[in-house]
Amino acid sequence: MSEVTIRDVAKAAGVGVGTVSRVLNNHPSVRESTRKKVEEAIEALDYKPHRIARQLSLGKTSNIGVVAPFFIRPSSVERLRGVETILAEHKYDLVLYNVETKERRDQLFESLPRGDMFDGLLIITLTPNDDEAERLLRGSVPVVLVDASHPRLNRVVIDDVLGGYMATKHLIDLGHERIAYISDILESPFEHVGASSLRYRGYRDALAEAGLPFLPEYYHQDQHGVPQARKMVHELLALPAPPTAIFAASDTQAIGALQAASERGIVVPDQLSVIGFDDIEIAEFLKLTTIHQPLFTSGVEGAALLFQCMQSSKLKREANEIQLPLRLIERATTAPPISI
Amino acid sequence: MSEVTIRDVAKAAGVGVGTVSRVLNNHPSVRESTRKKVEEAIEALDYKPHRIARQLSLGKTSNIGVVAPFFIRPSSVERLRGVETILAEHKYDLVLYNVETKERRDQLFESLPRGDMFDGLLIITLTPNDDEAERLLRGSVPVVLVDASHPRLNRVVIDDVLGGYMATKHLIDLGHERIAYISDILESPFEHVGASSLRYRGYRDALAEAGLPFLPEYYHQDQHGVPQARKMVHELLALPAPPTAIFAASDTQAIGALQAASERGIVVPDQLSVIGFDDIEIAEFLKLTTIHQPLFTSGVEGAALLFQCMQSSKLKREANEIQLPLRLIERATTAPPISI
DNA sequence: CTGTTAGCGCGTTCAC
DNA sequence: GTGAACGCGCTAACAG
DSSP: OOOOOHHHHHHHHTSOHHHHHHHHTTOSOSOHHHHHHHHHHHHHHTOOOOHHHHHHHHTOOSEEEEEEOTTTOHHHHHHHHHHHHHHHHHTOEEEEEEOOSHHHHHHHHHHGGGOSSOSEEEEESOOOOHHHHHHHHHSSSOEEEESOOOTTSEEEEEOHHHHHHHHHHHHHHHTOOOEEEEESOTTOSSOSSOHHHHHHHHHHHHHHHTTOOOOGGGEEEOOSSHHHHHHHHHHHHTSSSOOSEEEESSHHHHHHHHHHHHHTTOOTTTTOEEEEEEOOHHHHHHTOEEEEOOHHHHHHHHHHHHHHHHHOHHHHHSOOEEEEOOEEEOOSSOOOOOOO | OOOOOHHHHHHHHTSOHHHHHHHHTTOSOSOHHHHHHHHHHHHHHTOOOOHHHHHHHHTOOSEEEEEEOTTTOHHHHHHHHHHHHHHHHHTOEEEEEEOOSHHHHHHHHHHGGGOSSOSEEEEESOOOOHHHHHHHHHSSSOEEEESOOOTTSEEEEEOHHHHHHHHHHHHHHTTOOOEEEEESOTTOSSOSSOHHHHHHHHHHHHHHHTTOOOOGGGEEEOOSSHHHHHHHHHHHHTSSSOOSEEEESSHHHHHHHHHHHHHTTOOTTTTOEEEEEEOOHHHHHHTOEEEEOOHHHHHHHHHHHHHHHHHOHHHHHSOOEEEEOOEEEOOSSOOOOOOO
16 A cells, blocks of 8 residues: 555656656746646645655655663653654654663664664763764764763763762751762763762762761662662661761652651651752652753753754764753752751 | 765675675575675675665665654653563664644644554554544554554553543542542543543443442543643632542542642541552552553553564454553552541 | 656665 | 676756
């Protein structure tokens, strides 16, 4: 079915394929009467141009590829939403590459630069190493990193060190001195220099600045996810001298913290303060204090930058950095520690 | 860059393009020594076949298309996750079509059946009308509906009427008599016969069976989303005789209900019971009583059925229905009403 | 203005 | 076993 080609239309309209192609791409030089005829034939046959053939001929796909750990990170979805907004405007389609394992990640970094299938590539929350960056640069399609960084690549980022500092500082300002940090694994095979380790630096900086000691037992890491975070916080809370405040590297992990506290009958924020990072959608409902980063906007900016790169090939080779602002959102999960 | 074609490889290996193609698709009839030569050339040039060209030649894309209101419905994301699992196994790529407006929906239903771009189509939570179903059937690619239904199309569904009944019955069994139902708009332009109206029927059935009157003022509808649900529940709670229990057509809407209750200082479940539908990920954390439907599994089953259809063209024309089971998950947001 | 033809890159006959 | 030629459906360049 639907196997009607441009040739059929041409025949039906009594013209050549070139003419049909011209009206399809509304080329100006075609007489109104012929255009009419062709349009009728198209309508009558319910003809739709074959996109693949068109792509091959044009050397352009009108697709953009997006790689991200979508289901591991709710934040990716929110970012994707921003991306989608821009794509729809440009009438581009979206080819999605989810990654949940290191194998998949590596395979993608190996094959993606080929860039048939899409005219531009957006990489979210996955940091390429130098070799991979090189490969990406050599490839034929423009690439933009979102929530990841490499000095030679276009990127939209936040200042993670600052974010970690802001979160910790907030806790310190509240009067906390026993502040724990939970995060996903710093030396993760997923990310080269991940956000978590940058936030960790901010955490250490704030501690140092306030003259507070860094306690190794207050620092836990595990794979990203609610249950893992819950487990870590249970361990934290079982310590002889448990922390009075917890900085979670993501809201997802903060939820695990909240859960653990609740299970132990520990009231937040009275007995324990929790601050997250990201400000994902449910954070508001949970009244979670957190560091807000513009998730939706990061997608919008990333996609916009990508389109710019696709238009001017000079831009493509540069390495622009767009930095988005961070904001502390004080809600109801942080408070001063219990006075002694 | 990366503009190395099969011809370059052929030249480099000193063979014809046909031979290169043969080793690429590991055709048996190629001498081991030549295969070696070709493979070396491929390696040396870092050659990757152009997928678009391959698709055109083969008449097969190795993509599957997925349409859904992704960002409006968290449940779509969970379903997509199931889909992705199967696709990865089959080495298929995912082309995503998000829909948030009626225009977009209609435009997609109009153009998607063309089915270049993908070998199979999955439609999630969007119910085609008869004309659209017809079009889909006439199109060249197999289609499977997930969380939507049409008698002539392949589909994986749940019994929404039963689900509505189960939720309401649970509330009745608890002793509630004043039970409200909030949902998204029944006659939505998005869906032909949406799940919400089926669940509504279950709600009415349960009420009738228990001899409880149906009160129109206990039934509110608005667009899907937390804030809208919150608003509806505020109205409900402001009624002279407010309901003692609320059945929300989705967990997202149940969250809005919880929020409204909390804002009015109404304690759940002591003063108000709330039951949702879906059992999305945060439901567990929120201790939300809900009707569990297999979200992830629906994606898996949908994709699996689609692949079956893609293989046997007979199946493609049939209209199989896979029905997934429902389960009441009692958590902490429902309880007997306050005794009078 | 419009018909014809040559590719786009690859898979696949069909002879050799 | 392997090379050459054709075709997938469409666009663009070139005649007319």
